Amino acid sequence: xxxxxxxxxxxxxxxxxxxxxxxxxxxxxxxxxxxxxxxxxxxxxxxxxxxxxxxxxxxxxxxxxxxxxxxxxxxxxxxxxxxxxxxxxxxxxxxxxxxxxxxxxxxxxxxxxxxxxxxxxxxxxxxxxxxxxxxxxxxxxxxxxxxxxxxxxxxxxxxxxxxxxxxxxxxxxxxxxxxxxxxxxxxxxxxxxxxxxxxxxxxxxxxxxxxxxxxxxxxxxxxxxxxxxxxxxxxxxxxxxxxxxxxx
Amino acid sequence: xxxxxxxxxxxxxxxxxxxxxxxxxxxxxxxxxxxxxxxxxxxxxxxxxxxxxxxxxxxxxxxxxxxxxxxxxxxxxxxxxxxxxxxxxxxxxxxxxxxxxxxxxxxxxxxxxxxxxxxxxxxxxxxxxxxxxxxxxxxxxxxxxxxxxxxxxxxxxxxxxxxxxxxxxxxxxxxxxxxxxxxxxxxxxxxxxxxxxxxxxxxxxxxxxxxxxxxxxxxxxxxxxxxxxxxxxxxxxxxxxxxxxxxxxxxxxxxxxxxxxxxxxxxxxxxxxxxxxxxxxxxxxxxxxxxxxxxxxxxxxx
Numbered sequence: 001x002x003x004x005x006x007x008x009x010x011x012x013x014x015x016x017x018x019x020x021x022x023x024x025x026x027x028x029x030x031x032x033x034x035x036x037x038x039x040x041x042x043x044x045x046x047x048x049x050x051x052x053x054x055x056x057x058x059x060x061x062x063x064x065x066x067x068x069x070x071x072x073x074x075x076x077x078x079x080x081x082x083x084x085x086x087x088x089x090x091x092x093x094x095x096x097x098x099x100x101x102x103x104x105x106x107x108x109x110x111x112x113x114x115x116x117x118x119x120x121x122x123x124x125x126x127x128x129x130x131x132x133x134x135x136x137x138x139x140x141x142x143x144x145x146x147x148x149x150x151x152x153x154x155x156x157x158x159x160x161x162x163x164x165x166x167x168x169x170x171x172x173x174x175x176x177x178x179x180x181x182x183x184x185x186x187x188x189x190x191x192x193x194x195x196x197x198x199x200x201x202x203x204x205x206x207x208x209x210x211x212x213x214x215x216x217x218x219x220x221x222x223x224x225x226x227x228x229x230x231x232x233x234x235x236x237x238x239x240x241x242x243x244x245x246x247x248x
Numbered sequence: 249x250x251x252x253x254x255x256x257x258x259x260x261x262x263x264x265x266x267x268x269x270x271x272x273x274x275x276x277x278x279x280x281x282x283x284x285x286x287x288x289x290x291x292x293x294x295x296x297x298x299x300x301x302x303x304x305x306x307x308x309x310x311x312x313x314x315x316x317x318x319x320x321x322x323x324x325x326x327x328x329x330x331x332x333x334x335x336x337x338x339x340x341x342x343x344x345x346x347x348x349x350x351x352x353x354x355x356x357x358x359x360x361x362x363x364x365x366x367x368x369x370x371x372x373x374x375x376x377x378x379x380x381x382x383x384x385x386x387x388x389x390x391x392x393x394x395x396x397x398x399x400x401x402x403x404x405x406x407x408x409x410x411x412x413x414x415x416x417x418x419x420x421x422x423x424x425x426x427x428x429x430x431x432x433x434x435x436x437x438x439x440x441x442x443x444x445x446x447x448x449x450x451x452x453x454x455x456x457x458x459x460x461x462x463x464x465x466x467x468x469x470x471x472x473x474x475x476x477x478x479x480x481x482x483x484x485x486x487x488x489x490x491x492x493x494x495x496x497x498x499x500x501x502x503x504x505x506x507x508x509x510x511x512x513x514x515x516x517x518x519x520x521x522x523x524x525x526x527x528x529x530x531x532x533x534x535x536x537x538x539x540x541x542x543x544x545x546x547x548x549x550x
Contacts, residue, residue, distance in 0.1 A: 036491070039250035039259050077356050079545045085538040087360045088547070141546035148544075175250065175259030176295075206254065209491075213254040217486045225482030228307050228490050229475050232497055236314025239501030243319075 020053040021061070023188050023198045030200070032173060032182075033207040040175040043067075043202060045184060046168035055164050056190070062105065062112040063159045063167045064123055064187040067202070069100030069151075070180025076138045092138045094130065099178040100151050101125050104158040104169045114192040121187065121194050125152045150174065179204055255489035256300040262495055264294055269308065269496035273503020276312045277319070278511040279448070279463070279523045284309050284441030284474075285366065285530060287496065296492065298359060302349075303481035303488045304496070305441065309474040311497035312504045313467045319508040320464030327416045327461045330425060331468040334447070337426035338473035341433020346480045349438050353485075365439050367535045373449050374527035380453075381521040388517065416457045416465075424455055429469065436470075437477045444470055445527055459516040 025047025032041050045065050055061075074097060080089040103124055105112065113123060122128040125143060129152070133139040146152040151174060159169040173182070182202040188195045206214055216224045251262045268290050272283035284305045291301035320326050352358050411422045428450045432443035447466045451457045457465070482488040511519060 034252055036251055037249070038252040074548055075356070077547050079542055079547070081541075086540075086542055088356045091356045138546065141544075142548065145544065145546060145548055175252070176257060178257070210252060210254040213490055217255055217482070217488070217490075221483045221486060224490070225479040225488065228478055228482060228488050228493060229310060231490065231494060232307055232311035232475075232478075233314055235494075235497050235501050236311040236316075236504075237318065239315045239505055240318035243505040 020051060020056075021188060021190075021195055022050045023063075023186050023196045024048050024050050025186050025198050025200070027184065027200060027202060030202055032177075032202060032204040034177060034179070034204065034210055035206075035208050036210060038175065038177070038210075040177070041173045043171045043173060044168065045171060045186070046166075047186065047198075048166050049164065049188065051165075059191050060107075060112075061161070061164045062107055062189040063161055064106075064109075064113070064189060065104045065159055065169055065171070066123060066128075066185045066187075067100070067102045067171050067173075068098040068128070068183045068185075070178055070182070071096040071098050072178070074142060076142055078138070078141075094133075094138055094142055097129055097142065099180075100174065100182070101128060101146075102153050102155065102171055104155040104171065106157065106159045106161045106167070108156045109154070112189050112192070117189070117192055117194060121197070123187065125154065173204070177204055179206060251491070251495070253296075253300075253489050253492045255487065256296050256304075256492055258295055258297075260294055260296070260492075265492065265495040266499040268294075269499025270503040271499075272496075273312050273315075273500035273505075274507040274510070275503075275526070276309075276444075276500065277316050277504040277507020277509070278514075279444070279507075279519060283312060283444075283500070284436075284439070285370065285445055285527075288362075288439065288441065289366075289530065289534070291492075296489075297487075298362070299353065299485060299487045300489050300492070302362070302439070303478065303485060304492045306436070306474045306477040306481060307488050307490075307493040308496040308500055309441070310471055310478060311493075312500040313471040313474065315501040315504045316508060317464060317467040317471060319505065320467060323464075323512075325461050326464035326468050327413055327457070328465075328468065329411070330413045330416055330418075330455075330457070330461075331465045333411070333422055333425040334429040334432075334465070334469040335472050337429020337431075338433035338436070338443075338469055339476050341430040341435075342437045342473050342476045342480065343433075344430075345434040345437025346477070346484065348434070350484065362439055363534050363538060365435060367531055367538065369435065369446055370527045370531035371535070373446060374524050374531055376453070377449055377520055377524035378528065381517050381524060384517045385521070413457075416455075416461050418455070418457060420455065428454060429473075433473045433476075436473050437480070443473065445523070448523075459520075463511070 028044035074094050076092050076094050077088040078090040079086045109124060118124055118127045129143055130139050143152060159167055161167045182204055184200050184202060186198045249262045250259045252259045268287060272287045276283040287305045288301050292298060352361050410419055412419050432447050435446060436443040444466050448462055451462045452459060478488055
């Protein structure tokens with residue numbers, strides 16, 4: 001009985017003690033404010049590897065950093081030719097997918113990440129985005145469309161790792177950003193295994209006039225509409241007045 | 249200078265938007281069309297979501313029409329009574345149009361409907377106007393100018409509920425103007441346009457109004473139908489982007505004033521032939537897009 005308990009305890013403790021290398025990381029900002037002149041944002045991810053043992057030799061260390069945007073349910077439509085013209089013929093609601101997904105690595109993914117580890121940790125877009133629907137045209141199209149818009153991206157070799165200890169990369173958030181929580185994950189990979197990971201989040205929110213207008217449009221639609229018309233009316237009138245003065 | 253639009257949720261160059269507004273404003277002032285039939289496709293092109301583009305165009309049309317109509321009021325080239333009659337029909341039409349728009353939006357066919365409407369109506373009207381203007385110019389060349397035109401007796405003159413429209417010099421039934429109003433209002437809500445490009449020819453060819461008062465009257469009623477459409481889109485779809493509208497109309501109102509001045513210096517036939525060519529050009533572009541195989545068969549959202 002006692003033996004078995006110790007064995008069980010050891011089993012739990014083993015991974016902890018065996019974890020000789022740990023990742024410690026931070027972001028240059030954990031809050032992104034979307035104001036009127038927002039044009040994308042660069043977020044610096046940096047950190048270090050904490051060790052209690054010497055750097056193991058003969059096995060390279062790699063760092064993979066992923067950032068996932070807030071999830072949305074998407075409707076994807078397919079066009080086909082009907083009566084000689086191209087129209088939407090099929091619509092498919094496709095489950096929760098992040099609006100943004102970026103993977104940055106120290107080296108090419110195929111050299112550092114075996115498919116099994118990838119599936120286990122859902123690191124690449126292919127493993128992270130609806131992996132159960134792989135091969136389905138709509139799912140492939142979704143990934144392709146987002147890749148074309150540079151919303152899903154893979155940046156191999158973009159993480160710099162110095163002396164197997166210090167690492168950093170910058171993640172460019174797009175200008176057509178979706179509000180919400182962006183989850184950042186940092187993986188330490190050695191011999192094709194994830195030896196440690198760290199997660200944190202970035203909060204993206206509209207501020208100032210953007211926030212105000214957005215809230216007004218959704219919560220007080222009537223007032224918002226009247227305001228839109230008032231602005232239009234005043235400007236139209238103002239312009240004709242100004243031009244009359246100029247012409248005189 | 250990039251600017252983030254709160255409702256469209258995209259970042260766009262502010263000068264691009266000012267430019268689009270200005271260019272369309274010039275056309276608006278010249279031809280008495282709201283310019284929506286150009287602004288909406290241009291907004292699609294710079295990456296504004298279609299629903300936002302349609303709703304916001306309506307808002308910008310209000311501003312350019314107000315600016316234009318004030319210039320016409322000065323010259324007494326607005327038939328207010330005719331405008332009110334058209335407007336009555338227009339408001340009913342807008343309400344129906346919004347329902348159709350929302351129904352098709354749910355079905356994912358908004359793009360198709362909008363494009364088809366554009367192709368069909370722009371095509372027919374552009375073609376008819378072109379033929380008519382060419383004929384008019386030929387006539388003008390063939391005979392000495394100044395010969396009074398004989399009043400034509402159109403089929404619309406046989407309908408009941410006759411009303412006197414002094415500014416237009418017409419005594420016709422109220423039914424055709426109301427019908428024209430309903431129809432144009434409906435298209436306006438669906439296509440994000442004021443409907444001037446349909447209204448103007450309808451006034452000339454169906455109602456038989458003199459070209460002189462057509463533009464001002466068309467602008468007058470467009471203010472209200474576009475305003476009503478804006479309100480409905482803002483209230484039911486939350487797709488009016490004030491910041492986007494602001495940039496467009498800032499360019500637009502200035503353009504409209506310039507356009508009105510240009511328009512006053514040109515002959516009616518020349519104006520019509522130019523508008524016809526412009527309309528046909530947009531129609532051709534949209535039509536070709538429907539027929540050629542798209543690069544990407546899938547699309548997201550809306």
